[in-house]
């Protein structure tokens with residue numbers, strides 16, 4: 001795949017090449033239907049079979065229990081910030097803020113009702129996540145919101161919550177990167193464009209018990225019950241995204257499931273963290289070691305001019321999108337599920353070489 005560049009983008013991120021190839025092969029004439037998935041009626045037999053296959057593969061890959069709904073919505077994870085608060089915030093919601101996306105979820109919550117900050121990593125410049133058992137949650141909130149992996153800060157809880165409350169979790173940047181226990185959550189949401197497929201579709205997994213607590217009288221498009229009753233087809237769904245997502249789920253099932261995906265991701269991330277830790281302080285990672293994300297690895301170099309030089313040289317070596325988010329600075333390597341091992345190795349080798357030349 002020499003024409004493929006090493007894409008370290010934080011999102012949209014890399015999609016498995018066999019998925020792209022299959023989508024290409026089926027682009028003009030999906031399985032003899034004589035038309036593309038983009039041209040089909042979403043109410044027709046062909047597309048209904050695609051949507052069903054995507055849901056089944058999602059359930060299998062992520063071990064989603066039968067008392068959870070699987071929805072394919074639109075508006076990205078950003079609309080979920082508002083939609084979930086609008087639907088479930090009655091008296092008070094709690095927010096555990098571990099970075100920039102958690103702050104956004106909190107802001108959306110505040111526009112709807114009482115939104116209390118349980119824990120905020122600001123004092124530590126968002127370089128860590130709390131231990132779940134250390135959280136002091138005021139009694140009976142409507143839900144507790146967490147961001148499992150903060151994409152900008154590269155901070156991940158790395159474990160499922162074990163809290164006897166309704167946990168609502170933004171998993172946009174780590175979903176399906178390792179096994180997780182859906183039953184520990186009341187609602188999980190993720191924009192597809194990092195680990196699941198193209199942008200434009202948002203995966204929502206929610207428990208039927210939690211759904212039963214939803215407010216009445218919501219606008220149908222913002223009503224999870226309406227979306228569930230209509231199997232995500234209250235209006236025209238993001239058909240192409242649902243189709244590609246199904247191919248991505250099947251790809252990782254064939255790869256060996258989430259245990260195998262996790263082992264692969266751990267190896268990839270270790271290559272880069274080892275390059276940081278082995279550089280004698282030339283590179284400094286942002287996250288504390290116990291919360292290091294396996295998906296997003298922000299790091300800084302000694303100064304701005306070295307950062308610029310590093311970015312120019314990596315680009316010349318077919319490694320792109322390594323510039324860090326402006327709020328953290330430096331560089332960020334995003335290595336989602338579909339990012340290849342050789343790419344992580346190439347970056348780690350280059351980092352070693354660059355530090356020796358410029359350190």
Ligand SMILES: Cc1ncc(COP(=O)(O)O)c(C=O)c1O
Pocket residue numbers: 010011075076077078079101147149150151152170171172173191192
């Ligand atoms: C953790 C997290 N939450 C939410 C979002 C926003 O997602 P979207 O662009 O799908 O609204 C992002 C996007 O990068 C993200 O990384």
